[in-house]
Amino acid sequence: MSPRQGITDPGAASVAARGWLAANKWLLARRLAQLFFVGIFVTGPLFGVWIAKGNLASSLTLGVLPLTDPLMLLQSLAAGHVMTGTAILGAALVMVAYALVGGRVYCSWVCPVNAVTDLAHWLRGRLGIQKGLALNHNTRFWLLGGVLVASAATGTIAWEVINPVTMLHRGLVTGGILTLGSATLVTAAVFLFDLGIASRGWCTHLCPVGAFYALVGSRSLLRVSAVNRIACNDCMDCFTVCPERHVIAPALRGAAKGVGPLILSRDCTNCGRCIDVCSKTVFRFDTRFHSDPAGTKSARSETKAA
Amino acid sequence: MAGQGNSRSEGVDQGRRAMLTGTVRGACAVGMMGALVAFPSRRQSVLPALRPPGAMAEKDFLSACVRCGLCVRDCPYGTLKLSDLGDGPVPGTPFFNARTVPCEMCETIPCVAACPTGALDKGLSDIKNAKMGVAVLVGHESCLNWLGLRCDVCYRVCPRIGEAITLEVSHNERTAKHARFIPTVHSAKCTGCGKCEKACVLDEAAIKVLPHALATGLLGKHYRLGWEEKARAGHSLVEESPEMPVRGMEGVEKTPSGTYKLDRTPSGGFKEFKP
Numbered sequence: 243m244s245p246r247q248g249i250t251d252p253g254a255a256s257v258a259a260r261g262w263l264a265a266n267k268w269l270l271a272r273r274l275a276q277l278f279f280v281g282i283f284v285t286g287p288l289f290g291v292w293i294a295k296g297n298l299a300s301s302l303t304l305g306v307l308p309l310t311d312p313l314m315l316l317q318s319l320a321a322g323h324v325m326t327g328t329a330i331l332g333a334a335l336v337m338v339a340y341a342l343v344g345g346r347v348y349c350s351w352v353c354p355v356n357a358v359t360d361l362a363h364w365l366r367g368r369l370g371i372q373k374g375l376a377l378n379h380n381t382r383f384w385l386l387g388g389v390l391v392a393s394a395a396t397g398t399i400a401w402e403v404i405n406p407v408t409m410l411h412r413g414l415v416t417g418g419i420l421t422l423g424s425a426t427l428v429t430a431a432v433f434l435f436d437l438g439i440a441s442r443g444w445c446t447h448l449c450p451v452g453a454f455y456a457l458v459g460s461r462s463l464l465r466v467s468a469v470n471r472i473a474c475n476d477c478m479d480c481f482t483v484c485p486e487r488h489v490i491a492p493a494l495r496g497a498a499k500g501v502g503p504l505i506l507s508r509d510c511t512n513c514g515r516c517i518d519v520c521s522k523t524v525f526r527f528d529t530r531f532h533s534d535p536a537g538t539k540s541a542r543s544e545t546k547a548a
Numbered sequence: 549m550a551g552q553g554n555s556r557s558e559g560v561d562q563g564r565r566a567m568l569t570g571t572v573r574g575a576c577a578v579g580m581m582g583a584l585v586a587f588p589s590r591r592q593s594v595l596p597a598l599r600p601p602g603a604m605a606e607k608d609f610l611s612a613c614v615r616c617g618l619c620v621r622d623c624p625y626g627t628l629k630l631s632d633l634g635d636g637p638v639p640g641t642p643f644f645n646a647r648t649v650p651c652e653m654c655e656t657i658p659c660v661a662a663c664p665t666g667a668l669d670k671g672l673s674d675i676k677n678a679k680m681g682v683a684v685l686v687g688h689e690s691c692l693n694w695l696g697l698r699c700d701v702c703y704r705v706c707p708r709i710g711e712a713i714t715l716e717v718s719h720n721e722r723t724a725k726h727a728r729f730i731p732t733v734h735s736a737k738c739t740g741c742g743k744c745e746k747a748c749v750l751d752e753a754a755i756k757v758l759p760h761a762l763a764t765g766l767l768g769k770h771y772r773l774g775w776e777e778k779a780r781a782g783h784s785l786v787e788e789s790p791e792m793p794v795r796g797m798e799g800v801e802k803t804p805s806g807t808y809k810l811d812r813t814p815s816g817g818f819k820e821f822k823p
Binding site: 402 | 574577578579581582583584585586588607608610611612613614615616617618620621622630632633634638639640662663664665666670
């Protein structure tokens with residue numbers, strides 16, 4: 243297989259080696275999860291079976307489990323309002339969950355915008371659009387700071403005026419997406435931005451919600467590990483599919499520097515697409531406690547010990 | 549270029565300068581993002597919104613409401629809606645249009661119970677104390693009662709009939725022999741539920757619920773109403789005016805309230821008036 247083929251169709255080698263289902267397992271699981279997190283909110287209005295009420299900003303599941311976006315709580319606090327106990331409890335539960343499984347699991351498994359920007363990225367590849375606006379992936383952290391400053395300055399939950407995450411989710415669960423309202427417009431804007439202006443522009447470079455969750459999960463337990471990195475044949479498929487490609491190299495190629503195989507960057511979304519597309523089964527989900535580099539390359543551990 | 553001067557002090561200097569410029573650039577980035585984000589949120593909504601019962605004052609409401617729609621989901625009458633572009637209120641926030649579906653004033657106030665953030669105040673325990681707005685009879689030229697008919701619909705549908713809306717009797721100048729029953733809203737009792745606006749029989753409602761400040765106006769803080777101050781203190785706060793004689797009224801008897809008792813003459817004038 244030529245490297246060119248790998249870039250136009252990453253995962254082809256993995257499909258050939260392991261079968262279609264195994265090569266798309268985590269992608270399918272993610273799409274199902276994203277559907278799930280919209281579905282549980284719409285069974286009520288559509289069929290009268292209430293599982294979750296509200297939306298990703300704040301919700302009540304099965305009448306007992308309150309969940310609130312901690313970034314909302316933080317902005318509200320900056321705006322000078324202390325929320326009631328229900329919201330504080332809900333935000334604490336969300337924080338704990340994402341601190342364990344990885345903050346940006348929110349981005350790749352829950353957030354509905356992910357499917358939109360993934361589609362834009364896929365179409366971008368299909369149309370052969372290569373050039374685009376070069377953004378710094380740390381811009382989102384500055385924007386996150388700006389959001390809190392704006393909340394304090396205006397006394398409002400400032401990001402909610404344009405937040406594509408909650409606007410799209412609200413549009414999906416209330417049916418607002420069927421009108422030419424805020425959900426449709428903001429989603430179209432993000433899609434077109436990612437398609438024509440900046441490759442993986444929104445989620446990877448700008449979204450302050452993702453930046454916030456990256457900080458929440460920066461010490462998370464669940465991690466992707468390049469556990470079998472010795473088998474890597476440098477096909478570059480994982481780099482091609484990864485939305486945060488700077489997170490891979492330290493783990494995949496860190497053996498020479500004595501760096502463990504765990505992808506420890508807070509930016510990793512735990513989407514598992516690298517696991518899917520690797521024909522050599524280099525990656526798998528692991529916990530951060532299995533960070534011993536010795537297991538993968540005994541020669542390296544000797545060098546390190548010396 | 550490099551290598552001029554003392555290299556060590558230059559290295560320290562450059563490190564310090566890099567840190568300084570880094571801090572300045574970071575602050576600029578945060579400030580710029582903040583300014584851009586603040587831009588739309590400073591926009592005032594053009595149309596005044598009627599908020600759910602117990603809603604904080606509009607300015608504070610936007611610091612607390614996360615636009616989750618839980619109040620909307622628990623509203624049993626479909627009164628509450630989440631705003632979208634073109635509705636007026638900030639997109640995503642709950643509101644209602646009284647002419648479309650008014651508030652039914654549930655005793656358990658499920659919308660307030662559902663609010664997780666405190667944007668709807670849990671301190672509201674009696675729906676009769678809700679202040680969603682105040683009804684105002686804006687159509688003095690179209691209201692059927694003002695025209696002299698007995699419509700009375702707004703008065704009759706009011707959940708606080710006889711308290712929030714009363715019918716005040718006045719003389720009908722047009723017919724010169726009938727009364728007009730003017731629907732009169734009392735802001736202290738009106739909850740702003742909007743049932744009157746919904747029920748108004750006109751093509752465009754003559755009675756409308758407006759946000760409180762718009763509906764009632766506000767006295768200057770320094771205003772003191774003499775009669776109230778007098779009642780509170782038990783006496784007038786200023787010296788009573790001296791009694792001045794009225795020319796031509798000498799010897800005419802007075803009523804207890806201080807007006808003159810006048811006798812009509814058959815020609816329509818008053819006996820006491822001397823041309």
